[in-house]
Amino acid sequence: MLLDELTRLTGREDPYPRYQRLREISPVVRADDGALVVTRHADCVAVTRHPQLGHMPSHMLEFVRADWADHPALHQLFTSILAINPPDHTRLRRLVSSSFTARRVQALQPRISEMVEDLLVRMNGDVDFIAAFAFPLPVNVIGELLGIPEEDRAQFQGLVRDWTQVLEVITPEVLATADPAAATIRAYLAGLAAERRRKPGDDLISALVAAEEDGEKLTEDELLTMAALLFAAGFETTTNLLANSVVALLHHPDQLESLRREPGLAASAVEELLRFDAPVQLLSRVAWDDVEIAGVPVSGGERIVAYLGAGNRDPERFTEPDRLDLTRADNAPLSFGGGIHYCFGAPLARLEAQIAIPALLTRFPNLALTGNPGRRDSLAIRGYTSLPISVG
Template sequence: MTGYADCARVVRDERFAHMPPDNLLAFVGFPDWREHPALLHLFTSMITLNPPDHTRLRRLVGSAFTARRVQGLRPAIEQMVDGLLDQLSGEVDFVDAFAFPLPVNVIGELLGIPVQDRGQFQSLVSDWAQVLEVISPEVVSRADPAAATIRDYLAGLVEERRRRPADDLISALVQAQAADDRLTDEEVLSNAAFLFAAGFETTTNLLSNGLAALLAHPDQLKLLADRPEIAGAAVEELLRFDSPVQISSRVTTERVEIAGIAVEKGERVLAYLGAGNRDPERFADPDRLQLDRPDNSPLSFGGGLHYCLGAPLARMEAQIALPALVRRFPSLAAAGPGQRRNSLTLKGFSSLPICTTG
């Protein structure tokens, strides 16, 4: 599906579900998927499950990942942004200098990961996330040790928070185990690992994709610098224009007709979210970047039962960071071509050289 309405239906209609991992992973050659950490920790997290398992995990994790907890991070995010901007000078790689360290420190702050431990996770998460692109022996062989390292680190942190709770998300997930309907130890670890990885992988792409789009459209960059009050609308447009997540996969649970096509039960359906976000039937002049675009509702965070739990946090980070960046450096410009990641599902930059001085 490539049209906006059809993509929206795929991610919102419960008749389009996630393929059960036993079926999916056996199909791609991994019937022993539970023996591979990269597959086990992804396919036992709530992102890949269907009701009732998904409903239960979403409720328990959501009770810890509250709006109050997210909004409470605003002062810390503003301080992190200012600190990172203070360190930018001359020509720098925006990904390494800003787009990675900001979200990894934000999600690290939320989860309760000590500052000195956060930097090690960039390459680990990058290796693990490759299984979202393609599941092959070569990819899994790199992803497994990365996922195992992340899991082992979080297991130690969970044990520490069980002994000495703190005001962080790890402690809240551990405490959710005290209820009658509780998270198991493995559920705490799988979902903490997923939240940590997703919490900066996609936001790093949002920031780098967003800045690349602004640099390619100087009039819009100036608009954001002159009118920071449009930050909310601007981030929605940047999400639409170059979505960090491009594809969402589902399987039909019954015979469904969509886009004039009869899709039989058990067929796989791909929603190309990036294409839906450029659908001319939904967006006027869709290939034009317009930060103050009215009636903007991109598909970038999915929808329905699986709407991204971290969407409010990602939005807040971008709404704070991008206006502050363009105000701080009025002569901000590209310092060379950026390097796109070799990926289909998660779209972003591996490097984005910028010049902060005129």
């Protein structure tokens, strides 16, 4: 079955032909675990915006795993804004949005440009693009935004990878790695938050500590969970966006050259690159009540999976969807979700890519792959563990 193929690394290497076949055979299917899977653009949009679809309510989590609250990795995930519903989601998003503002993000633009230049200057000859650029740039950007000292940032790549394994599968083996990683991240952030209470700075941790609306503030647990999520999401998605974009451009030299000649295409180019090979390939929702999705009845408590990567390549929505076209006029991707759970870090990821990718192409006219990239073994998150390139 096509869904089974996507669970294997070989099937995920290039999932898009399988998405197409699945959409042609049946755009709405039941997975072996009973989940309803949708692959059309319109259906993916409907799933992200449906008022009766959300995350699994807290009282149902015990059916996933009765002892979830005893595992740091699961507690930190299931109580985060990534996995909760209104009214708690509404309250937390409002409090965080008051701190994580568009103005704060835009103010980072000169600093991001400096970081990009600093990393490019250090690159020479054959390098691993992930280690040399795609990881250090976003981890330093989100680290600076949160107020994490520069010397502490590098340790978090492995910790975040270990923790976020629980997004894919929850097994004793995964938890044995994910739990200590989540606990280490939380302990570090607890120390940093305590320091910011004593001595506030001009950073997001200080702003979150002070955030208040209508007399409400973040609890200590909410603060630490939010900070962990912001830090993890702040570099994990952007690292994959940068790497996926470089691979796509190197495989489409005509598009690479057009962006090199016209750096002003950056905003449109990043949207198209997000559409063409999204860092986040799917999202999951639970029906709170009996609903109908794509003409199929769904009972309350049942799960729906929207393949965003498939929706981004739907020919009913995009003309020649398998063609990379950086000048595509109507190329808004599904890659950051939608509705009330739309990723509020999307503007920062876009800004980093819009600055970084043209700068990389301009500085290195002979950019080339030098070996086979190492594919990340993940269904939901699409990216690379290594990306060997030559910068000349």
